[in-house]
Amino acid sequence: METGEIIQIFAESGFQVDPAALDMLKTSGSPELIKKLLCSIDSSVMVVGAEHIRGAPAIVPGKNGITMTVPKVMAPAISSERKNKLVSPLVTVIKDISNQSTCIGEYTDFVGYFKDRYTLLGDMLRKRISARPIESLRKRNMDTREPLSVIGMVLNVRTTTNGHKLIEVEDSTGTIPVLVHKEKDTELFELANSLLMDEVIGVTGTISGDSSLMFANSIIRPDIPNNQNVSLAREKGRGKAVFISDIHVGSNTFLEDAWLRFVDWLGDDIDYLIIAGDVVDGIGIFPGQDRELAIMDIYEQYEKAAEYLNAVPRHIKIIISPGNHDAVRQAEPQPRFPERITRLFRDDITFVGNPAMVDIGGARVLIYHGRSMDDIIAGTHGFSYGDPTKPMASMLRFRHLSPIYGGRVSIAPEKKDHFVIDSVPDILHCGHVHTVGVSRYKGVLMINSGTWQSQTEFQKRMNLQPMPAKATVVDLANMEYRITSFD
Numbered sequence: 001m002e003t004g005e006i007i008q009i010f011a012e013s014g015f016q017v018d019p020a021a022l023d024m025l026k027t028s029g030s031p032e033l034i035k036k037l038l039c040s041i042d043s044s045v046m047v048v049g050a051e052h053i054r055g056a057p058a059i060v061p062g063k064n065g066i067t068m069t070v071p072k073v074m075a076p077a078i079s080s081e082r083k084n085k086l087v088s089p090l091v092t093v094i095k096d097i098s099n100q101s102t103c104i105g106e107y108t109d110f111v112g113y114f115k116d117r118y119t120l121l122g123d124m125l126r127k128r129i130s131a132r133p134i135e136s137l138r139k140r141n142m143d144t145r146e147p148l149s150v151i152g153m154v155l156n157v158r159t160t161t162n163g164h165k166l167i168e169v170e171d172s173t174g175t176i177p178v179l180v181h182k183e184k185d186t187e188l189f190e191l192a193n194s195l196l197m198d199e200v201i202g203v204t205g206t207i208s209g210d211s212s213l214m215f216a217n218s219i220i221r222p223d224i225p226n227n228q229n230v231s232l233a234r235e236k237g238r239g240k241a242v243f244i245s246d247i248h249v250g251s252n253t254f255l256e257d258a259w260l261r262f263v264d265w266l267g268d269d270i271d272y273l274i275i276a277g278d279v280v281d282g283i284g285i286f287p288g289q290d291r292e293l294a295i296m297d298i299y300e301q302y303e304k305a306a307e308y309l310n311a312v313p314r315h316i317k318i319i320i321s322p323g324n325h326d327a328v329r330q331a332e333p334q335p336r337f338p339e340r341i342t343r344l345f346r347d348d349i350t351f352v353g354n355p356a357m358v359d360i361g362g363a364r365v366l367i368y369h370g371r372s373m374d375d376i377i378a379g380t381h382g383f384s385y386g387d388p389t390k391p392m393a394s395m396l397r398f399r400h401l402s403p404i405y406g407g408r409v410s411i412a413p414e415k416k417d418h419f420v421i422d423s424v425p426d427i428l429h430c431g432h433v434h435t436v437g438v439s440r441y442k443g444v445l446m447i448n449s450g451t452w453q454s455q456t457e458f459q460k461r462m463n464l465q466p467m468p469a470k471a472t473v474v475d476l477a478n479m480e481y482r483i484t485s486f487d
């Protein structure tokens with residue numbers, strides 16, 4: 001069976017499945033068998049593991065593959081305080097690259113990848129403008145006075161000698177330069193000034209007499225709707241979630257004392273702990289890193305990280321997504337940690353890829369480590385590492401987490417563009433920049449959760465000031481938040 005199909009059945013029944021159980025079911029499961037299995041599992045079980053499959057039903061080979069007899073499952077012990085809670089925390093993985101990767105990195109893969117991006121983002125724009133193919137603008141009998149619209153990917157942006165902006169946009173039929181006059185419309189000029197390579201935009205304007213140039217009247221981005229309805233928990237008491245990232249276990253600047261204070265503080269009122277990448281410092285991530293490591297072996301770094309995270313109160317559901325310091329492929333999207341790493345951790349942790357969309361207690365959280373922020377900050381006037389929610393709001397405007405190809409993010413050309421924000425999350429959670437920022441954009445709560453590492457030599461040289469040892473707590477019932485310090 002396909003991984004996605006299995007996860008879907010589990011999600012519909014309100015369970016998660018761990019990787020070992022998933023592997024067993026992939027080779028020997030069927031939809032009927034899994035549904036029967038899930039009916040038999042105690043509702044207090046959150047993550048169905050291999051032990052549930054082995055222990056619950058007797059799986060015996062039958063005429064049509066596999067049949068099951070009466071199941072019996074022992075539920076894990078739950079503290080008396082948690083029993084008093086009306087709703088158990090629940091994690092459902094909605095979107096994740098793990099086990100879905102298709103690319104081998106050939107030229108045709110890139111063509112397919114960018115086509116998918118253009119189609120997905122173009123469809124969002126087509127709901128707002130009626131665009132025509134760029135090729136059709138060159139027809140001779142065209143009325144050049146009537147404004148027309150096109151949807152294209154930004155190929156190039158430059159400033160003319162007179163200070164206007166010239167943007168080259170491309171669709172599958174051709175390219176056209178678009179002129180944005182510096183004195184026509186300040187807002188439009190500002191927008192043109194903030195455009196990044198490879199984002200998909202809609203342009204409305206008139207065509208020059210020789211059809212070689214478009215004069216822009218307006219430019220739109222896919223963006224999220226103004227009336228974004230945050231799915232405030234449909235019932236009260238859907239839980240509290242803590243958002244952190246960039247723990248960097250193994251670095252000699254990892255703040256162990258602050259971390260231990262944080263874990264001590266995690267109480268009965270917290271239901272979820274979401275970690276947006278860089279669990280460990282890694283090995284060989286930058287030149288001379290070995291001089292800044294306290295643990296030189298990558299697996300020992302994860303063993304230590306597992307020790308820290310396994311000490312988190314058992315009732316808290318932990319979700320871990322990787323970052324650029326973690327031991328998965330560097331090209332993004334990144335899959336979840338391999339089994340050799342996940343098995344070091346307690347078995348109820350949900351490991352997802354980067355990016356990933358998860359549902360926690362009715363709230364949709366888009367987790368992305370945030371490496372693209374290096375490119376977005378570098379490419380946008382007025383953005384800085386001190387305010388990480390500005391580039392995060394840009395991602396929501398682009399409806400894309402990492403538009404620039406050929407920058408700091410190495411993009412793997414998957415068949416589907418996993419960076420497209422197709423459904424709008426309630427919370428966008430990033431890390432990577434080691435600064436803390438929480439803010440809202442059109443109803444989406446944006447959290448950059450900082451770090452658990454003090455200033456590194458590299459950051460000193462770059463004059464980057466981290467904001468370590470902070471955790472953002474969100475009440476999922478009303479999306480109110482507070483930031484708590486542990487330094």
Ligand SMILES: [Fe+2]
Nearest residue numbers: 246278325432
């Ligand atoms: Fe980091």
